[in-house]
Amino acid sequence: xxxxxxxxxxxxxxxxxxxxxxxxxxxxxxxxxxxxxxxxxxxxxxxxxxxxxxxxxxxxxxxxxxxxxxxxxxxxxxxxxxxxxxxxxxxxxxxxxxxxxxxxxxxxxxxxxxxxxxxxxxxxxxxxxxxxxxxxxxxxxxxxxxxxxxxxxxxxxxxxxxxxxxxxxxxxxxxxxxxxxxxxxxxxxxxxxxxxxxxxxxxxxxxxxxxxxxxxxxxxxxxxxxxxxxxxxxxxxxxxxxxxxxxxxxxxxxxxxxxxxxxxxxxxxxxxxxxxxxxxxxxxxxxxxxxxxxxxxxxxxxxxxxxxxxxxxxxxxxxxxxxxxxxxxxxxxxxxxxxxxxxxxxxxxxxxxxxxxxxxxxxxxxxxxxxxxxxxxxxxxxxxxxxxxxxxxxxxxxxxxxxxxxxxxxxxxxxxxxxxxxxxxxxxxxxxxxxxxxxxxxxxxxxxxxxxxxxxxxxxxxxxxxxxxxxxxxxxxxxxxxxxxxxxxxxxxxxxxxxxxxxxxxxxxxxxxxxxxxxxxxxxxxxxxxxxxxxxxxxxxxxxxxxxxxxxxxxxxxxxxxxxxxxxxxxxxxxxxxxxxxxxxxxxxxxxxxxxxxxxxxxxxxxxxxxxxxxxxxxxxxxxxxxxxxxxxxxxxxxxxxxxxxxxxxxxxxxxxxxxxxxxxxxxxxxxxxxxxxxxxxxxxxxxxxxxxxxxxxxxxxxxxxx
Numbered sequence: 113x114x115x116x117x118x119x120x121x122x123x124x125x126x127x128x129x130x131x132x133x134x135x136x137x138x139x140x141x142x143x144x145x146x147x148x149x150x151x152x153x154x155x156x157x158x159x160x161x162x163x164x165x166x167x168x169x170x171x172x173x174x175x176x177x178x179x180x181x182x183x184x185x186x187x188x189x190x191x192x193x194x195x196x197x198x199x200x201x202x203x204x205x206x207x208x209x210x211x212x213x214x215x216x217x218x219x220x221x222x223x224x225x226x227x228x229x230x231x232x233x234x235x236x237x238x239x240x241x242x243x244x245x246x247x248x249x250x251x252x253x254x255x256x257x258x259x260x261x262x263x264x265x266x267x268x269x270x271x272x273x274x275x276x277x278x279x280x281x282x283x284x285x286x287x288x289x290x291x292x293x294x295x296x297x298x299x300x301x302x303x304x305x306x307x308x309x310x311x312x313x314x315x316x317x318x319x320x321x322x323x324x325x326x327x328x329x330x331x332x333x334x335x336x337x338x339x340x341x342x343x344x345x346x347x348x349x350x351x352x353x354x355x356x357x358x359x360x361x362x363x364x365x366x367x368x369x370x371x372x373x374x375x376x377x378x379x380x381x382x383x384x385x386x387x388x389x390x391x392x393x394x395x396x397x398x399x400x401x402x403x404x405x406x407x408x409x410x411x412x413x414x415x416x417x418x419x420x421x422x423x424x425x426x427x428x429x430x431x432x433x434x435x436x437x438x439x440x441x442x443x444x445x446x447x448x449x450x451x452x453x454x455x456x457x458x459x460x461x462x463x464x465x466x467x468x469x470x471x472x473x474x475x476x477x478x479x480x481x482x483x484x485x486x487x488x489x490x491x492x493x494x495x496x497x498x499x500x501x502x503x504x505x506x507x508x509x510x511x512x513x514x515x516x517x518x519x520x521x522x523x524x525x526x527x528x529x530x531x532x533x534x535x536x537x538x539x540x541x542x543x544x545x546x547x548x549x550x551x552x553x554x555x556x557x558x559x560x561x562x563x564x565x566x567x568x569x570x571x572x573x574x575x576x577x578x579x580x581x582x583x584x585x586x587x588x589x590x591x592x593x594x595x596x597x598x599x600x601x602x603x604x605x606x607x608x609x610x611x612x613x614x615x616x617x618x619x620x621x622x623x624x625x626x627x628x629x630x631x632x633x634x635x636x637x638x639x640x641x642x643x644x645x646x647x648x649x650x651x652x653x654x655x656x657x658x659x660x661x662x663x664x665x666x667x668x669x670x671x672x673x674x675x676x677x678x679x680x681x682x683x684x685x686x687x688x689x690x691x692x693x694x695x696x697x698x699x700x701x702x703x704x705x706x707x708x709x710x711x712x713x714x715x716x717x718x719x720x721x722x723x724x725x726x727x728x729x730x731x732x733x734x735x736x737x738x739x740x741x742x743x744x745x746x747x748x749x750x751x752x753x754x755x756x757x758x759x760x761x762x763x764x765x766x767x768x769x770x771x772x773x774x775x776x777x778x779x780x781x782x783x784x785x786x787x788x789x790x791x792x793x794x795x796x797x798x799x800x801x802x803x804x805x806x807x808x809x810x811x812x813x814x815x816x817x818x819x
Contacts, residue, residue, distance in 0.1 A: 162186070163439075163508040165447045173666040176443045180665070181692075183443070184436030191435070191477060194500055198529055202472050210423045210469045218283040218320035221385040221462040221471075222378055223516035224536030227291045227299075231574040232542055232567065233374050234303040239806040240549055242340070242372060246707035247380050249367040249387060250755055252700040254357055256391055260349075260365045267394045271367070272329050274386035275345055278379070281320040283311035287522050291534070295579045302574075310374060320382060321345055321369070335370060343371035343379065353758055364758055368706070373545065380541065381463040384703040391699045392466045396421040423467075430470050431477065434686030438481055440665050444672050445510040455672050456485055458513040458535050460660070460682040463703070474686055475520040479530030482512035499530040513678060537584040537620075538575075540738055541705055542567035544589060548708035548734030550807065551725050552717045553800070557786040557816030559778040560598035561590050565614055566801060569604065572617060573803050577607075581653050582619035588741045590772060592631060593779035596638035601784050603794040607651045613794065615640055619650045620678075622660045625751065626741025628667070628674045632657065633745060637782050645675055664691055705736045706757040715809075717819055723767035724756075735760060739772055748776040786816065 162183040165171065192199070207213055219226070237243055251257050259267045288307050292300060300306050312318035322342040327333045333346045346368050353364035367387060369379035401419045404412055441457050448455035459478055465471050480500040483493035493511040495501040501509055514535030515521060524531040546567040547554065553562040568585055576583045587595035599615040606612050621640055623631040635641045635657065640648070647654035659671040660680035671679055684691055712732045719725040726733045738755040742748070750769060760768075784792035800811030809819065 165443055171447065173669040176440055176669065177665055179443055180436050180440035183439035184432065187439055187481065188432055188435035191480060194504065199473065201527065203469060206469050210467060212468055216281050216468060217287060217519055218281040218378060219287055220468060220519045221382045222518060223381060223462055224518050224534040225539050226377060228536060228575055229538045229542055230306065231299050231303065232570045233377060234306055235570055235574060235803065236549055237373060240710050242710065244370060244709040245373045245376050245545060245705050246368050246370040247376060247383065247703050248706040248757065249384055250702045250704065251365065252702065254360060256699055257355065257365065259394065261363065267391065268329060270390040270394055271387055272347060274390040275347060276326050278321040278345065278382065278386065279319055279323055279326055282317040285311050285314060287518060290522055291518055298578045299575060320378060341372060343369060343376050345369045380703050384463050384701060385465060388464050388699055388701065389467055396423060396426055426466065427470055430466060430686040431473060433692050434474050434477055436692055437685045442508060442510050444668055448672050454677050456511050456513050456678045458678065458680040459515040459685060460680045461515065461685065462517050464683050465687055470686065471517060471520055472523060475515055475517055475531050476524060476529055478512060478515060478532055482532060483509055484532050485511045485513050496530045496532060498528055538571050540586055540589050542571065543586065544705045544736035544738055545708050548736055551719060551722050551734060552817055555721055555817055558601060558784060558792055559775060560601060561594050561775060562598055564589055564595050565598050565602050569797055570803065581651060583617055584620040584622055585618045586622050586624060588625045589738050591739055591776045591779060592634050592741050594775050596634055597779045597782065597784065600638055601792050601795055602797050604797050617650060619653050619655045620658055622658045624660050627743060628659055628671050630745040632674055663688060702755065704738055704755040707735055709733045715819060723764060723771050737768060737772060746780055748773050
């Protein structure tokens, strides 16, 4: 039934376009010059070999887009035919509105990094005692903020219902058992009871949010002592707060989840996904189209009329966009291979996906169209079990690093269907929360954010040494230059037993903001890459760069040219309509840790100069921030996507912004110079911090940190 709707929509689309499976108004689609439009039109209509990049052809993003436009349709059409029975089997588990008939798992929209970061979270909790974290959604798109303020309250109602549904999602211990097998089986040995604490006792599972944990709309909830071990969610409007967008009236909607770190961390992506999907379904019900009509005066005019878009129509469009982006990725990978390079994608999906039905089909499509990456020493890439690539070999197949979606992997395996292996390391969450747990370390004479290194170091010791490479870094929390400067100052013992700057144990530098070229220049200037931009061998592996903010085809095209060897993308593979020329508002949002609380140590630390820290009556409360990298290399300006707690008063926000600018300013000079002008020596991380002890007071003097 559901598959037939997809097929019928595809056929209707073809009929509307004169038998073609896509519109051929190239200028409309690509917004390019007439000359290039004519070239691309000829290509669309006449070039037979759409699956490869021909040597000698003048490459451009638009050339590859044209190929991918045609190639992607072919991939999807063939896939819908070959997978007809299995797609129907998947969709039969959903109702007519494409909602799952049974309760979703608590971890349905979580990425693998939640499991791989968990040892670090638990170690921090051992060192600091109970840690309460609040995650808040940053609604970046003004159209969404406006829709929430609509007096009809429809979007508010949809989001309230979606948030309430989080109370009905049970944890599945089998998912944890499958993740913590093989190379990961040692990760929680040091932390007994962790799975029980998260999932609840065997046979009596916890839910993602505790019963009645989602508070009624417009309740600014104050947690009580009885909430200490629970997760609570609040959704309210504060008319006194300001987003600072021009021409926008004051008033901010807050959507926040609070609880013990090891429990509430699972809300980070799950909460955002349910809000994202609620907004998508709102948009489908409130879509408008422009049509020509004859008015009372007999003149033709363009008017807007409401048009409801069925979910199955959106689903087909998302699958088509996914197929075209897969096709484009293959073409870029083929060109990279021809140039003697690699360019492997990772499917970053879950938090901004339009629903579980699409998530499963998207992952199935990947399993049927990519080989699983595996190092040559381990036998090289392979087709995952039950992939169509085993029965329908494809000479143009390329490799993928894997998928972030653990639950899709588990579910598709249960259905005897293919899914790429889960992939992921850690996220900004570690750096942001860690900056509040040991803030005194950032009051050092070099004015570098040592807490950023600390979170990465704990991951290196507690995860990487068990699971192997690549050891990743996310350096842009407060700006990549600040991180890189700290990573050159601090030294650790590497795999070979040699003391090296921390930057020399990193194997994968992730670019997540700023420009692709500037990130590479930073990597060269701060000794991650050789001066010619070539990789350095770290623990037997050439280090590399991942472009993990790919959201358009031209950005992927550029990443390949600049020299990145992998990329991560989510909305690019289907959810984002802007990738393939559809002109609608983007439901841009992010979720970050915005508040961290814990009991202060018996020692009285000096937090002066850190405006994001409050310490009162034995309790520390801090407000993490994420700046990201600027759009020009040496700018210290704070980007528009600055993440911080908008509940803070304006005076505090101003002080925090100035602090961030000071940290970024001090990193303009790559030399390790302290406040007195002295060049810094290498500082042993173990001299001021030990994994099982925490801060070593005797080692703080060399950093200029005073208690």
